[in-house]
Amino acid sequence: MNNKLKVLRAMRNWSQADLAEHLDVSRQAVNAIETGKHDPSLPLAFRIARLFELSIEEIFDDQH
Amino acid sequence: MTNTDDIRSEGMSPFKRAALVIGGVLIAVFALGVIVGYTKAAIAGGTFGWKSLLVYVVAAAVVLGGLWMIRRGATKFTLSRSPKMREYQLVVLGTCLLGAVLGGLMQLGAPDGADAGLSVFSYNAPISPAVAAVMLASLPLLAWLYYRWHKTADEHEQAAYNFGAVLGIYTYFFASIGWWVAWRGGILLEPDGLAIFWAVIIVWSIGWIWHRFR
Secondary structure, eight states: OOEEEEHHHHHTOOHHHHHHHTSSSSSSHHHHHHSSSOOOHHHHHHHHHHHSOOOHHHHEEEEO | OOTTTTTTTTTOOOOHHHHHHHHHHHHHHHHHHHHHHHHHHHHHTOOOHHHHHHHHHHHHHHHHHHHHHOOOOOOOOOOOOHHHHHHHHHHHHHHHHHHHHHHHHHHHHHHHSSGGGTTSTTTOOOHHHHHHHHHHHHHHHHHHHHHHHHHOOHHHHHHHHHHHHHHHHHHHHHHHHHHHHHHHHSSSOOOOOOHHHHHHHHHHHHHHHHHOOO
């Protein structure tokens, strides 16, 4: 699944570790989501959306 | 806060880093086991000599090689500011520490002999009842650590764990059935449950680590 997580993170000048701490996950989890190797669960997707004050659809895109 | 591409910026893949650290730990522990076992055997047999010096030098070089691999692969370790992830990290460290202590105890409780240093891997070798009792008594602590791990690991880690577990259960299925049929056909010796157990653990671990750091 495509996503804008890396761009959103960069806009805030956060490292993967910084974002991981905001989301209560590991740095590897953030990396796996950013690179499309792991699709987040619905609860985690909502946490990400709330953190960036966007809707889930604005961050994640299942159209390849 | 400024490095926004911190996974790739250090020039080595996370999987390679993990392989270096795990390989380094295994090599260092193995070499330390050889030193302990050899010393026990040499004391029991009164066979200290110039060969002993050679064994110690080679084993120490292997230990240093393992430590170098760990140093090369390990990134700077800091505890997370997130309480949940911090507990997760502490649980992993605690489990590793307990494993190291139990492994050392098993070495010390192994019978004296020329191959005592390798007794961790000769899994049917007897150990002293006291060491066995301590190890059995530690199982509830291990169970609690595992319980806390499952409560604190994030969903990506859980997915990696489950991926390794599926590979492990298939390994168990095919190894046990295959070995049992081969035994009944007179092709192999009687199935060894512990050999299958270790095969499952190794495949599970490889699948878990690969999925987590790929």
